[in-house]
Amino acid sequence: xxxxxxxxxxxxxxxxxxxxxxxxxxxxxxxxxxxxxxxxxxxxxxxxxxxxxxxxxxxxxxxxxxxxxxxxxxxxxxxxxxxxxxxxxxxxxxxxxxxxxxxxxxxxxxxxxxxxxxxxxxxxxxxxxxxxxxxxxxxxxxxxxxxxxxxxxxxxxxxxxxxxxxxxxxxxxxxxxxxxxxxxxxxxxxxxxxxxxxxxxxxxxxxxxxxxxxxxxxxxxxxxxxxxxxxxxxxxxxxxxxxxxxxxxxxxxxxxxxxxxxxxxxxxxxxxxxxxxxxxxxxxxxxxxxxxxxxxxxxxxxxxxxxxxxxxxxxxxxxxxxxxxxxxxxxxxxxxxxxxxxxxxxxxxxxxxxxxxxxxxxxxxxxxxxxxxxxxxxxxxxxxxxxxxxxxxxxxxxxxxxxxxxxxxxxxxxxxxxxxxxxxxxxxxxxxxxxxxxxxxxxxxxxxxxxxxxxxxxxxxxxxxxxxxxxxxxxxxxxxxxxxxxxxxxxxxxx
Amino acid sequence: xxxxxxxxxxxxxxxxxxxxxxxxxxxxxxxxxxxxxxxxxxxxxxxxxxxxxxxxxxxxxxxxxxxxxxxxxxxxxxxxxxxxxxxxxxxxxxxxxxxxxxxxxxxxxxxxxxxxxxxxxxxxxxxxxxxxxxxxxxxxxxxxxxxxxxxxxxxxxxxxxxxxxxxxxxxxxxxxxxxxxxxxxxxxxxxxxxxxxxxxxxxxxxxxxxxxxxxxxxxxxxxxxxxxxxxxxxxxxxxxxxxxxxxxxxxxxxxxxxxxxxxxxxxxxxxxxxxxxxxxxxxxxxxxxxxxxxxxxxxxxxxxxxxxxxxxxxxxxxxxxxxxxxxxxxxxxxxxxxxxxxxxxxxxxxxxxxxxxxxxxxxxxxxxxxxxxxxxxxxxxxxxxxxxxxxxxxxxxxxxxxxxxxxxxxxxxxxxxxxxxxxxxxxxxxxxxxxxxxxxxxxxxxxxxxxxxxxxxxxxxxxxxxxxxxxxxxxxxxxxxxxxxxxxxxxxxxxxxxxxxxxx
Numbered sequence: 001x002x003x004x005x006x007x008x009x010x011x012x013x014x015x016x017x018x019x020x021x022x023x024x025x026x027x028x029x030x031x032x033x034x035x036x037x038x039x040x041x042x043x044x045x046x047x048x049x050x051x052x053x054x055x056x057x058x059x060x061x062x063x064x065x066x067x068x069x070x071x072x073x074x075x076x077x078x079x080x081x082x083x084x085x086x087x088x089x090x091x092x093x094x095x096x097x098x099x100x101x102x103x104x105x106x107x108x109x110x111x112x113x114x115x116x117x118x119x120x121x122x123x124x125x126x127x128x129x130x131x132x133x134x135x136x137x138x139x140x141x142x143x144x145x146x147x148x149x150x151x152x153x154x155x156x157x158x159x160x161x162x163x164x165x166x167x168x169x170x171x172x173x174x175x176x177x178x179x180x181x182x183x184x185x186x187x188x189x190x191x192x193x194x195x196x197x198x199x200x201x202x203x204x205x206x207x208x209x210x211x212x213x214x215x216x217x218x219x220x221x222x223x224x225x226x227x228x229x230x231x232x233x234x235x236x237x238x239x240x241x242x243x244x245x246x247x248x249x250x251x252x253x254x255x256x257x258x259x260x261x262x263x264x265x266x267x268x269x270x271x272x273x274x275x276x277x278x279x280x281x282x283x284x285x286x287x288x289x290x291x292x293x294x295x296x297x298x299x300x301x302x303x304x305x306x307x308x309x310x311x312x313x314x315x316x317x318x319x320x321x322x323x324x325x326x327x328x329x330x331x332x333x334x335x336x337x338x339x340x341x342x343x344x345x346x347x348x349x350x351x352x353x354x355x356x357x358x359x360x361x362x363x364x365x366x367x368x369x370x371x372x373x374x375x376x377x378x379x380x381x382x383x384x385x386x387x388x389x390x391x392x393x394x395x396x397x398x399x400x401x402x403x404x405x406x407x408x409x410x411x412x413x414x415x416x417x418x419x420x421x422x423x424x425x426x427x428x429x430x431x432x433x434x435x436x437x438x439x440x441x442x443x444x445x446x447x448x449x450x451x452x453x454x455x456x457x458x459x460x461x462x463x464x465x466x467x468x469x470x471x472x473x474x475x476x477x478x479x480x481x482x483x484x485x486x487x488x489x490x491x492x493x494x495x
Numbered sequence: 496x497x498x499x500x501x502x503x504x505x506x507x508x509x510x511x512x513x514x515x516x517x518x519x520x521x522x523x524x525x526x527x528x529x530x531x532x533x534x535x536x537x538x539x540x541x542x543x544x545x546x547x548x549x550x551x552x553x554x555x556x557x558x559x560x561x562x563x564x565x566x567x568x569x570x571x572x573x574x575x576x577x578x579x580x581x582x583x584x585x586x587x588x589x590x591x592x593x594x595x596x597x598x599x600x601x602x603x604x605x606x607x608x609x610x611x612x613x614x615x616x617x618x619x620x621x622x623x624x625x626x627x628x629x630x631x632x633x634x635x636x637x638x639x640x641x642x643x644x645x646x647x648x649x650x651x652x653x654x655x656x657x658x659x660x661x662x663x664x665x666x667x668x669x670x671x672x673x674x675x676x677x678x679x680x681x682x683x684x685x686x687x688x689x690x691x692x693x694x695x696x697x698x699x700x701x702x703x704x705x706x707x708x709x710x711x712x713x714x715x716x717x718x719x720x721x722x723x724x725x726x727x728x729x730x731x732x733x734x735x736x737x738x739x740x741x742x743x744x745x746x747x748x749x750x751x752x753x754x755x756x757x758x759x760x761x762x763x764x765x766x767x768x769x770x771x772x773x774x775x776x777x778x779x780x781x782x783x784x785x786x787x788x789x790x791x792x793x794x795x796x797x798x799x800x801x802x803x804x805x806x807x808x809x810x811x812x813x814x815x816x817x818x819x820x821x822x823x824x825x826x827x828x829x830x831x832x833x834x835x836x837x838x839x840x841x842x843x844x845x846x847x848x849x850x851x852x853x854x855x856x857x858x859x860x861x862x863x864x865x866x867x868x869x870x871x872x873x874x875x876x877x878x879x880x881x882x883x884x885x886x887x888x889x890x891x892x893x894x895x896x897x898x899x900x901x902x903x904x905x906x907x908x909x910x911x912x913x914x915x916x917x918x919x920x921x922x923x924x925x926x927x928x929x930x931x932x933x934x935x936x937x938x939x940x941x942x943x944x945x946x947x948x949x950x951x952x953x954x955x956x957x958x959x960x961x962x963x964x965x966x967x968x969x970x971x972x973x974x975x976x977x978x979x980x981x982x983x984x985x986x987x988x989x990x991x992x993x994x995x996x997x998x999x
Contacts, residue, residue: 082560095559102553104560206560213800241562242802320800323592326603327557331656345654349596372594372795381797 004029006169009073009226016062016072023058023072027051027116030074034118034170039495041140042155042165044079045087046119054116061114069253070233071114076121076165076174080158081107081217082206083117090208091135092125094356095334104206105238106175106217113233118171122161125358126325127182127210130432132160133418134360142190142415143168143491146456150494153415153458156186156432162220163190167491173221173230177207179214180313181410181436184448187220188410188461191450191489193482194220195227195475198468199443200245203238209324211317212243214440224449224479228252231471247469255472256479261295265477266403270306271435273412279454280409287407287451287462290484291477301403303394306438308387313437314430315371315384321361322368328356363426392442399467405477408435410448410461435463445471447478450487459489499620499824500831500838502628507720508676512759517714519755520723520732521680522672525687526665527697528641528705529572535640535664536563536606543703547657555662557601562801565590569664570805572696573613573638574815576666579694579822580633580687582617584812588637589804594795598656599643607667608637609796613805619670619690620824621683625838629679632671641665660704666697672711672732675720677748677755684708684744689823693848701742710738710747712754714762733758734768738775738782750775754782826851834863843871850875850885856892861899869895873916894919897926910982911935938984941992944976947984948992951975959997966999 004012004026015021031048051074058072082088082100089095103111111117122140124132131154132139140161142153155164159176163186166174176183178196187194195218202217209215219230232252238244267288272281292298330336330352337351357365371380398406412434421429439446445468448461462481466474510517534541537554554561577584589611592604614636621629643661647654668687674680688699688706699706713733723731738754741747753775758768773782821829823845830841844854844867853874858866874895878888898915901907907915907930915935919926930936938944951972952959962968972993977984 082558088559090559098559100558100560102558204560205562208559209801211800240564242564243800319797322795323594323604323797326594326596327559327601329596329598329603331598332556332601333558345598369594369795372797374793374795377795377797 005033005172007172008222009070009172009229010223012073012172013069013229017067019062023055023062023116024052026072027055027074027118030118030171033168037168037170037495039141040143040164040168040170041122041138042161042168042170043076043119044091044122044137044161047086047117050086051116051118054111058114058116068113068233069229070110072116073114073172074116074118075110076118076162076171077107078159078162078175078177079120079123080127080177080208081175082208083107083120087120088208089136089334090126091123091137092328092356092358092361093136093335094328094353096356098334100206102206105203105240106207106234108206109234109236110175115233121159121165121174124158124160125361126208126321127158127177127179127215128321128360128364129157130181130185130429131416131418131421132157134358136358139418140164141418143493143495144190144415144458145491145494146458149456152418154189154418156189156415158182159186159194159220163187163192163194166190166192166220166222168495173219173226175217175234176220177210177215177217178440179210179216179317180433180440183218183220184410184436184446184461184463185432187448188450188459189415191459191487191491192220192222193224193227193447193449193478194218195231195447195471196439196445197231197235197471198245198445199440200243201235201249201445201469201471203236203241203244205238205240211320212324213320214313214317216440224447224475224482225253225256227447227478228256228475245469250472252472252475255476257476258480258483259295260291260477260480263296263404263477264402265291265296265298266301266398266406267298268301268303268306268398268406268408270303271408273434276409276412280412280460283452283460283462284407284409287481287485290481291407294480294484296477299403301398301401301406303391303398303438305387305390305394309391309438309441310430310434312384312387312391313433313441314367315380316388316441318364318368319372319381320368322365322372325357325361325365328353330356360426388441391438395438395442395444395465404467405474406465408463408465410435410463414454414456414458414460439465444468445474447474449478449481449485451481451485452487453489459487498828500828502620502622502626505623505627505629505675505679508678509717510714510755510759512763514763516717517755517759518717518720519676519751520672520713520715520720520735521674521676521751522711522735523670523674523680523683524709524711525668525670525684526707526709527576527668527687527691527699529569529664529666530696530698531566531568531572531664533566533568534662535566535569535638537662538564538566539662541663545659547655548659550659551661555601555658557603563606563799565802565805566664569638570613570807571815572664573636573666574807574812575694575819576668576691576696577614577617577636578812578816578819579690579696580614580617580619580636580668582633582636583615584807585611585613585615586809586812587611587804587806588613590799590802591796592799595792597642597645598654599645599658599661601643601658601661605640605642606799606802607639610798611804612637619683619686621679621686622842623679623682625842629674629683631673631683634669634671636666636668639665639667672713672729677751680710680751681744681748684747686823689846693820693822701744704742707740707742708747710741710751711735712738712751712758713768714755714758733762734770736768736770736782737772739772739785741775746775746777749777749780750782753780757782820848830863834858834867836864836867840867840871847885853885853888853892857896857899859896861896862903865899866896869899873913877916877920889920889923890916894926901926901930905937905985906930907935907937908982908986911937934983936983938980941988944980944984944988945992945996947976947979948972948989948996951979952996962997963999966994969993969997969999972997
């Protein structure tokens with residue numbers, strides 16, 4: 001079937017089950033699309049043999065008649081996930097040549113459900129970045145362009161390859177990870193759906209760690225329904241991750257009844273920022289209007305500590321990263337610097353890490369080491385932890401007031417040009433996360449839904465933040481928003 | 496019954512310097528490897544002596560994306576140890592990362608418990624001599640991962656790393672600076688070792704590295720320590736140096752002695768002691784700095800985000816407490832107060848739990864003092880000759896008890912008993928049966944003894960005449976009769992008969 005790669009997961013599932021199309025055909029269509037899309041830089045490692053083998057097995061299961069929803073669905077996997085026997089290097093030179101002997105729990109869950117792995121997807125190095133430009137492979141490119149302008153745009157980051165691949169129909173869905181917005185911002189920049197579940201929903205086992213208390217896997221898909229289907233297959237309790245929640249996983253798709261009448265949707269006044277583009281402001285207001293039209297009670301809420309979230313995040317995340325990345329030392333795997341005669345272990349560390357880590361990773365490791373160092377710990381790390389607790393309390397208070405979901409813009413702007421921020425103060429790049437980091441600090445689930453196009457024809461996203469462990473209700477609200485916006489635009493193919 | 500006997504504190508050791516007298520103040524950080532099959536966070540085996548890098552999981556070698564999962568058994572052993580040291584158990588504790596780079600530390604950080612240890616304050620009674628013991632306050636016990644082993648002497652250009660020990664659970668037992676001499680320090684380590692062996696939480700094998708100590712030593716003028724104890728102000732004490740990673744009691748004593756003298760020499764010379772980490776070189780008999788100041792670590796401790804705070808329940812702690820064995824202090828006190836042993840003997844018998852168990856089995860229903868003498872003098876002596884542990888004793892408690900019963904029943908003499916013990920030790924068998932089969936029973940039949948006496952007197956008329964003149968010489972006849980009866984005659988009966996027949 002031509003262009004089967006353009007199907008949503010939900011449609012493909014139905015067709016696969018109807019034996020209208022085979023998993024092998026669907027997989028081959030995606031592999032062809034990937035082959036034609038080199039210019040997007042989305043896939044950094046393709047696994048066609050694995051894909052076709054898995055597709056064959058999926059077809060056999062589908063023929064049996066009781067295949068799970070994800071059976072036969074071709075996916076891309078962010079390079080941060082360790083996949084057995086397949087290069088997994090977090091887009092970093094320091095993990096050059098690393099092929100793990102184990103499979104991350106999340107991808108294991110997906111393959112157990114019959115999903116098909118097309119390959120590994122580009123990302124910012126160690127998930128540190130908001131533009132995919134810190135990747136050792138070079139950036140992934142946004143399939144969207146400004147009207148009448150051939151400037152290459154960022155697909156966002158860190159899950160930029162995942163977003164570009166899904167937006168360009170190279171796969172039906174992709175895994176991502178989100179530490180400060182790394183699923184939601186790229187989803188917004190590429191006109192697709194991205195969900196980060198509650199911290200602890202997805203096992204972190206086998207995912208290269210960036211900031212352990214913030215990292216959470218999630219899904220990038222073409223619709224909210226797809227996000228529900230895919231997320232359900234990814235999550236679940238894992239005894240190998242002590243922070244994984246021992247809670248049953250409900251059927252998220254079943255929650256999509258489209259009824260949010262009487263539900264309270266909060267609009268946090270602190271998210272209205274100085275200098276925010278008017279288009280974003282308008283989009284947000286329109287979104288609120290749509291929720292109201294669907295019967296929700298839209299209320300103003302206050303999340304008073306929002307302004308401290310970004311600095312707190314940029315203390316906590318680098319602190320944890322500085323320790324998490326200490327294991328990349330050239331001793332056991334990955335890149336090892338060549339030493340001159342007479343050089344010792346200290347030189348091995350310094351050279352290996354200087355050569356293996358890109359500038360943004362080095363910067364964050366240094367920030368992290370600094371904020372944890374003797375004499376600064378209380379001023380930075382401990383203060384940030386306190387701020388984090390206050391931010392979580394802000395949300396708790398809102399939810400205690402009966403708010404079911406909180407509506408905000410996903411990003412303060414549409415996708416920007418690759419290289420545009422190259423010489424900018426790094427803090428300007430960090431500002432991309434201003435609406436998303438609060439969610440990670442509080443461990444909440446949130447979803448970005450494409451909600452419209454800006455004046456240049458680029459997609460913009462709205463974010464819904466949900467109650468912990470209530471992804472079903474969150475996705476239902478997102479589903480309502482999705483229907484109301486009626487966003488169906490696709491990027492014009494140029495690649 | 497008292498949990499422990501009452502003691503008075505020993506005198507602090509005094510070192511005479513060139514200028515004045517000095518006292519020592521010592522605190523120890525003892526690293527005890529938890530006796531568990533699996534590591535603290537990885538489930539890999541802890542077996543000692545395995546091929547290099549055989550006991551290494553993906554977690555231990557810090558592969559990307561690997562996560563620690565706490566071993567509940569190790570937590571239980573830490574709690575047991577805490578209870579054994581009469582310490583406070585913290586129902587909420589937490590794990591922190593201690594960051595530093597070294598090849599035998601694959602994660603680049605050690606998971607430890609800096610801010611919230613699982614065990615708080617406790618106490619250890621360090622017995623030095625009968626009636627004398629030092630009470631050493633325990634500050635805390637925390638759990639942490641052991642590091643691996645770097646091997647630098649196998650290749651001129653390369654170092655090798657063995658990660659078998661990486662991630663094994665250690666308990667770090669931190670004392671207050673309450674120890675006042677090298678002997679006390681060694682005795683303190685010995686006492687901790689004894690308590691943990693009773694508890695089964697650490698095998699105490701210092702040679703294999705299951706028990707290691709970092710020793711903090713400072714010196715002060717007499718009186719300064721008392722000021723510190725009164726005020727709690729540690730500035731009354733001298734600057735301390737930490738001697739790292741000692742795995743022998745003898746070296747601990749030597750190192751403290753050397754370090755104290757080094758510090759005294761500096762101070763008496765008008766210098767100041769630098770607070771630093773040092774290593775003891777037993778070959779040279781000196782301590783030297785471990786690293787220069789520029790290399791001093793900032794460990795950047797912070798809570799490990801991969802692990803949730805550890806919450807345990809009081810009920811679980813109570814269950815563990817209820818299952819604790821009788822510990823050395825209580826056992827020793829009971830041996831003294833109930834069985835009537837001397838404190839010295841009770842101390843010897845309770846030094847190892849296996850010896851105490853042996854003694855108690857052998858002493859059941861018997862005279863405890865007599866059994867204690869046999870165990871300490873005869874059994875321990877014989878085992879030491881063969882280099883055997885009590886657990887490998889060829890003579891079981893029941894067999895030893897059997898020998899003692901034969902003495903008590905008058906069936907064999909003490910002398911025969913020694914011979915019987917040697918037979919049981921080397922050949923085995925039931926003591927009573929051996930006595931019967933080999934005709935070792937004491938002859939109490941006065942008729943038979945009388946005949947033997949008459950024969951000896953008849954054969955030695957000249958001796959008999961002398962003995963009648965000088966009764967002291969009657970002993971010669973007793974010896975001859977004993978010889979004639981193969982030592983089986985009851986010596987008391989022989990003596991009476993000899994004197995009777997000689998008319999004394």
